Amino acid sequence: MKPFVFFSFVLIGILWLIQSMPRLDDVISNGQSGLVFIKISILIFPQVMLIVLPISAFASTIYAIHKLISESELLIFANAGISNTRLIIPILIFGCSVCAILYFLSLYLVPLSQNKLRTDLYNIREEFSNRLIKDQQFFHPIKGVTIYIRESTENGNIKGIFITDARQNDNRVTYSAREAIMSRTENGLMLVMQNGLLQVLDSTKTALTTLKFKRMGFELNNFLPIGPRKDISPVEIFPFSIISNPEKFGKENIL
Known part of the structure; x- marks a missing residue:
């Protein structure tokens, strides 16, 4: 021993x-x-x-x-x-x-x-x-993306938000909204903006497309350094769970 x-x-x-x-x-x-x-x-x-x-x-x-x-x-x-x-x-x-x-x-x-x-x-x-992401500060999570929040609370409510996405050379996309809610989902952080404006400026900077919206939501995984939650790997699976529910553990759900 x-x-x-x-x-x-x-x-x-x-x-x-x-x-x-x-x-x-x-x-x-x-x-x-x-x-x-x-x-x-x-x-x-x-x-x-x-x-x-x-x-x-x-x-x-x-x-x-x-x-x-x-x-x-x-x-x-x-x-x-x-x-x-x-x-x-x-x-x-x-x-x-x-x-x-x-x-x-x-x-x-x-x-x-x-x-x-x-x-x-x-x-x-x-x-x-x-x-x-702090209030009243410009935040650049990745190159070409800028986020600005005027006021936010601990429960995810946001008053005044501005996001510009210039990662694509063809267009510059700008989101602005009076209110927004940031929540956590299975796929990561979700931002739902309300009463806002979407602006798209083309590469020649001569054409500006504007769209008003009452409600728009998208995932922040592409903007923030977290990425979506990965699927489970084989080492994380209980063997008896595979026997009892084999459909849940298909190839598309396992790394």
Whole structure:
């Protein structure tokens, strides 16, 4: 058991550190605290265990057998009347115990933690994007896009908004509205503008198309550095969920 604990501790520490460091950059760049990084690291831990435990079990078993041979303990057991079959029993018990732990990790704990990890990382980026847009300041999330908000509230209500999109060389599109509501959907942030004006200026700057609207909505994923929430990956799926509802997990819903 001691070799198994030693190999597991060393390998888990190395792999856990390797997988946690890229997440540290996400946490720092999005202005989160150290507690958030600790939470994310904990969510990574089950997958690290799933990778490391089989390697540690194999290495510790080889080490134990090598030690029995090198120290002539097998001869002592043979002289004591203990057969090789009886010596295999502890190895089988150890292997079954590790296998049970791996089943628990792969069937339940890893899908649960990875799904939670994906959701938390998405929320971190989205929260950071929400904080970027401040009242009475021009915000340039990406090249060619400018957003200005006169006044906003915590529940997403906006009084006075101006958006200009000059990413396309052919046209410059400008949105302006007296009121707007920003809400969160499954696909990201949704902005619904009310009582506004849409203006399109062509590349020659000679033709201006104007359209008044009472209500217009579009997703902000193309404007803000968050992107739509990605579909689930195979490691996040509970195996029993596939059996009970196979239509839900088609190829179009899995990375």
